[in-house]
Amino acid sequence: VRVCVLGAGGWGTAFARLLARAGHETILWARNPDTARALDRVRENRTYLPRVRLPREGLAITSDLALAMACETVVLAVPSFAVADLVEQIVPLSNTGKVFISLTKGLDRVSRRTVSQVIAATLPHRAIYALSGPSHAEEVGRDRPTAVVLAGSDLDLGRTLQVAMATSRFRIYLTDDIRGVELCAALKNIIALASGVSDGLGFGDNSRGALITRGLAEMVRFGRHLGVRSETLFGLSGLGDLVATCTSEHSRNRRVGVRLGHGERLQEILSGMRMVAEGVYATQIVAEMAREQGVEMPITDAVWRLLDGAVAPAALVDEIMTREPKREGE
Amino acid sequence: VRVCVLGAGGWGTAFARLLARAGHETILWARNPDTARALDRVRENRTYLPRVRLPREGLAITSDLALAMACETVVLAVPSFAVADLVEQIVPLSNTGKVFISLTKGLDRVSRRTVSQVIAATLPHRAIYALSGPSHAEEVGRDRPTAVVLAGSDLDLGRTLQVAMATSRFRIYLTDDIRGVELCAALKNIIALASGVSDGLGFGDNSRGALITRGLAEMVRFGRHLGVRSETLFGLSGLGDLVATCTSEHSRNRRVGVRLGHGERLQEILSGMRMVAEGVYATQIVAEMAREQGVEMPITDAVWRLLDGAVAPAALVDEIMTREPKREGE
Numbered sequence: 068v069r070v071c072v073l074g075a076g077g078w079g080t081a082f083a084r085l086l087a088r089a090g091h092e093t094i095l096w097a098r099n100p101d102t103a104r105a106l107d108r109v110r111e112n113r114t115y116l117p118r119v120r121l122p123r124e125g126l127a128i129t130s131d132l133a134l135a136m137a138c139e140t141v142v143l144a145v146p147s148f149a150v151a152d153l154v155e156q157i158v159p160l161s162n163t164g165k166v167f168i169s170l171t172k173g174l175d176r177v178s179r180r181t182v183s184q185v186i187a188a189t190l191p192h193r194a195i196y197a198l199s200g201p202s203h204a205e206e207v208g209r210d211r212p213t214a215v216v217l218a219g220s221d222l223d224l225g226r227t228l229q230v231a232m233a234t235s236r237f238r239i240y241l242t243d244d245i246r247g248v249e250l251c252a253a254l255k256n257i258i259a260l261a262s263g264v265s266d267g268l269g270f271g272d273n274s275r276g277a278l279i280t281r282g283l284a285e286m287v288r289f290g291r292h293l294g295v296r297s298e299t300l301f302g303l304s305g306l307g308d309l310v311a312t313c314t315s316e317h318s319r320n321r322r323v324g325v326r327l328g329h330g331e332r333l334q335e336i337l338s339g340m341r342m343v344a345e346g347v348y349a350t351q352i353v354a355e356m357a358r359e360q361g362v363e364m365p366i367t368d369a370v371w372r373l374l375d376g377a378v379a380p381a382a383l384v385d386e387i388m389t390r391e392p393k394r395e396g397e
Numbered sequence: 398v399r400v401c402v403l404g405a406g407g408w409g410t411a412f413a414r415l416l417a418r419a420g421h422e423t424i425l426w427a428r429n430p431d432t433a434r435a436l437d438r439v440r441e442n443r444t445y446l447p448r449v450r451l452p453r454e455g456l457a458i459t460s461d462l463a464l465a466m467a468c469e470t471v472v473l474a475v476p477s478f479a480v481a482d483l484v485e486q487i488v489p490l491s492n493t494g495k496v497f498i499s500l501t502k503g504l505d506r507v508s509r510r511t512v513s514q515v516i517a518a519t520l521p522h523r524a525i526y527a528l529s530g531p532s533h534a535e536e537v538g539r540d541r542p543t544a545v546v547l548a549g550s551d552l553d554l555g556r557t558l559q560v561a562m563a564t565s566r567f568r569i570y571l572t573d574d575i576r577g578v579e580l581c582a583a584l585k586n587i588i589a590l591a592s593g594v595s596d597g598l599g600f601g602d603n604s605r606g607a608l609i610t611r612g613l614a615e616m617v618r619f620g621r622h623l624g625v626r627s628e629t630l631f632g633l634s635g636l637g638d639l640v641a642t643c644t645s646e647h648s649r650n651r652r653v654g655v656r657l658g659h660g661e662r663l664q665e666i667l668s669g670m671r672m673v674a675e676g677v678y679a680t681q682i683v684a685e686m687a688r689e690q691g692v693e694m695p696i697t698d699a700v701w702r703l704l705d706g707a708v709a710p711a712a713l714v715d716e717i718m719t720r721e722p723k724r725e726g727e
Binding site (some may be wrong): 085200201202203205206207209211212213215216237240241265269270272273274275276277279280283284287298299301302303306307308310311314315317326384395 | 415530531532533535536537539541542543544546568570571572583595599600601603604605606607609610613614617628629631632635637638640641644645647714725
């Protein structure tokens with residue numbers, strides 16, 4: 068099949084490479100024409116995925132959106148803040164036969180919708196999927212074994228996609244809990260920020276183990292409140308991605324947390340970053356939703372106040388480590 | 398109160414230091430008289446906990462078991478294979494007023510009992526607790542923030558112990574699911590072996606995230622079958638310690654797995670180790686129990702066959718990565 072990947076960040080680039088190597092005629096779309104030309108010429112994404120060779124065969128690279136969209140399957144791999152605009156842009160190019168797959172791990176800031184909800188609102192009657200799980204682009208780009216979930220309501224079509232996109236090094240599980248998968252993807256980035264703060268403060272693996280435990284408990288509380296299924300929360304896109312993100316050198320969200328833990332200001336950190344740390348935006352959205360709906364999320368709340376500059380990093384971790392509940396599970 | 402810690406490995410040493418610093422009159426017992434004398438003189442456990450200073454004040458070190466047992470609270474910190482013998486030895490020194498706390502993370506090979514069950518069988522009518530959670534000795538010895546659970550059926554006495562042993566850097570939660578806590582402590586070492594194998598094969602954070610997810614699912618299946626509570630499985634001694642052990646350079650079980658992943662033979666690895674990797678023994682016990690009781694534990698089973706030399710490391714991970722169930726949660 069013909070597939071296009073919209074967005075040439077690290078994950079979009081790694082995923083386009085994966086599809087091309089799996090035998091699909093793949094088009095990688097970069098918004099910036101200079102970027103697209105450079106990618107096409109050097110066959111390496113030096114900014115976002117350095118030292119990973121992109122094949123020439125089966126992988127076209129373009130900044131022409133109409134050209135890219137001349138395909139059956141459309142993979143969205145842009146940051147959450149760019150999703151709504153891009154979806155508006157592709158409306159005239161999207162006949163109802165097209166299938167959409169979102170790789171974005173974040174929520175729309177204005178509407179608080181997940182990416183699949185944003186697509187569905189603008190492009191009704193399309194088959195929409197989300198793909199998530201522990202899948203750092205740096206590793207998928209090097210064919211390190213990876214397992215993810217593909218989520219969508221049509222499981223029959225899902226099975227076809229599952230078979231089409233899998234390789235011996237990229238395993239895909241199927242679920243129809245698409246909102247759950249997307250929420251987990253956003254939630255885990257918040258805990259990764261907190262985990263980075265702990266590391267930045269010079270704490271260790273014990274602290275991180277405790278933080279991940281309480282972080283997952285918080286994700287479970289929020290998720291269940293919104294109808295997310297248990298197997299999603301404790302599955303690859305929940306626990307699996309949470310662990311990978313909290314413990315990996317590849318995680319941008321964790322790295323932002325580390326620098327916050329060192330005492331740097333958020334503005335300082337973000338102004339020097341070329342990549343997007345989705346957790347920064349997810350924190351505010353989720354913290355507000357949790358307050359409105361009365362779900363207790365102490366870590367998320369503390370991260371929000373830290374990002375706001377309202378509390379120092381050490382105070383944050385102290386607060387998490389010394390809170391009251393003294394019986395486990397309380 | 399007077400407390401003794403039986404066993405001067407890394408964790409026993411770090412825990413004795415913690416108790417002494419919390420203001421308790423503490424006695425650390427080492428089986429070998431030369432070891433005890435050296436520890437007492439240099440105030441550092443150079444073999445098992447190097448570069449951590451032990452205080453002189455409040456911390457006596459001895460190889461005299463009767464002297465050590467002249468206390469109210471007895472902390473057991475010996476490897477699982479040494480527990481049954483030690484418990485026999487202390488019978489004449491153990492009046493019914495004594496409280497026992499086990500730090501051991503493993504099962505008795507002969508009886509398959511947890512340590513608290515071994516103690517209870519030999520010393521009935523005593524208050525017995527188990528303490529577990531993400532707590533690498535190297536970090537507790539350096540006062541890095543750590544949170545653990547203390548498990549025992551008498552929660553009132555438990556609360557007293559909780560308050561007595563906690564510091565601002567060592568937080569203790571309470572539960573009465575003692576068997577659950579002890580089983581989790583044994584189970585997570587098996588998954589840590591598998592996680593090490595994955596790392597030893599050069600796989601990455603994505604693989605590890607997937608392995609931890611499926612490893613926890615396996616712990617949950619086994620645990621629920623034996624009546625372990627959900628909050629224990631997803632709490633500090635379950636998920637928390639699992640994550641800390643699978644991702645830490647400090648974990649012996651993980652290190653054994655890494656070397657297995659490099660293709661070394663188990664005998665080779667164990668013969669060069671001064672410390673005990675509990676997971677090696679737990680694997681066989683749990684794999685046998687799972688087979689007998691019909692609980693599906695593919696990772697545990699694969700680790701067992703790897704330890705036995707019956708399967709190569711790459712085959713093991715391939716098997717885990719490419720098994721059949723294709724719907725998440727199946």
